[in-house]
Amino acid sequence: MAAIVTTVQDYLSDLKKNRLAYYYITPAFLVMGFVILYPFLYNIVLSLTNMNLTHFRNWRIIGLEQYVRVFSSPDFYSILLKTIIWTVVNVFFHVTIGVSLALLLNRPLWGRSIFRTLLILPWAVPQYITALTWRGMFQYRYGAINLILVKYFGIHQIQWLSTPLGAFSAALITNIWLGFPFMMVIALGGLQSIPQELYEAAEVDGAGRWQQLRNITLPLLKPIMIPAISLGIIWTFNNFNVIWLVSNGGQPADSTHILVSYVYKAVFNYYRYGYAAALSMVIFGILLIISVRFIKQTKGTKGAY
Amino acid sequence: MDLFKKRLVSLFIHFGLLAAAAVALLPFIWMLSTSFMPTGESSTFPPRFLPVHFSLTQYLVLFQQVKLGRFFLNSLILSISVTLISLFVNSLAGFAFAKFSFRAKKPLFVFLLSSMIIPGQVTMLPVFLLLNKMGLLNTYFGIILPGMASIFGIFLIKQYLQSIPDSLLDAARIDGARDFTIYWKIILPLAKPVLVTLALLTFMGTWNDFLWPLIVMTRENMYTLPVALANLLGEHVQDAELMMAGSVITIVPIILVFLLLQKYYIQGILIGGLKE
Structure with missing residues (x-):
């Protein structure tokens, strides 16, 4: 008890001493309280209630029932699995494509800056336009993808949007296209920070290009890529726009959901507020675990945070 | 390495980059080409990639019937105000976190960073209900208020300011500069590069934002470009050409x-x- 009192006194005297610092952060924290803290607490309360369309005004606290409902529904596990596949496949390709392109661009090359600009461009475009454009391109009869597949590769048209696997793959391809520039820029930055002498020394020792890549470039790139990859995992896990817009709200027959789009559907289409709140708390928990692991890993490799 | 082999490698790399660039550009080309087709041409058989009858119909329709000018203006007003206000709020907070050592600094910063993982879907409904109660739906302020500060912005500015030596600030203090003067006359000019970066990211983020304006702006004269575009899709389901012309108009300023x-x-x- 006495410890608490002294801590409070400590803070109060600090409030006086560093008044200016507190003034400076106040506007930002008022906004944060409004858009993050309050909604988050509200959401916790909501997740313990039975609020839905029929109990919109006369809702009551029902304890952990909504959480039980989340974990006992088989849908949850299949969607969780899809979310994991979605995240892993996306991030894998983002990193592989991004790093490969960065390696190609990281040398004297004719037209290098033009290529770099063109390759980052997907990132400057709003996601909803990208998603809708790709949705048009995946159209069965008139879409550009099938057009190209038939004309130049002699492959039969693919049912992109009307089958579960097709729609999921279409969303994946769209998001891979959308996400590689970020990893490319990070990798380019990383490559430029590797000292040139290392390569010169390796050449003197007779190491070939492949050996240089494996023993110098990739290990030195790793600490730079790990934070980016972790962020990539969080964003991809939570990426609502692409899956929702490309599959037009989870079509066909709600078979192309990831967790966030499923939550959105529960809120805005089924009005199951309590259930959706519980589900989003579960998502938050999963991300929290991933992030904690990521921070530990970053500490292990960098020690700079 | 002999010259021939070098040339070959370079040719090979160029080919690879060219292929990647083509894939990166494909949606833009498709969008542009479809936007110049007369209504219905993109869904005729046999399908085609380039317009046969080049036409500006879609663009005329957008500006004469759909009143895209008004939506363009809304987007511009919102993007500029959010950018200016958030630059001020974020740089003040970033300054405090970088150059002051106050008691609550660490816990508050940890709080900021950890709230980054809260998905937007969690906070959307409560914020919407709150804005509704405050009567801020269908006002510019309903978009500006949540955009006034960003964790990312604070983080970015803090990181940058930490690299500025304290001695600069101390020298100014000795010369009698008061603290807000230090912020205004010393910190802001020094932080110019990072401020430009943040301004660009914020402007693009606000201009491109879709879901939030869709929820807040329900009256037609308050639509932003993305929302107007989405509504276009709702009304003219068959009209891929019009949709693509609208997309072109939305992305041209941002690409410039x-x-x-x-x-x-x-x-x-x-x-x-990061990107937000």
């Missing part, structure tokens, strides 16, 4: 801004490792 300032954009990604 991007091309002009891409140096800062890349810098921002590298400092913060």
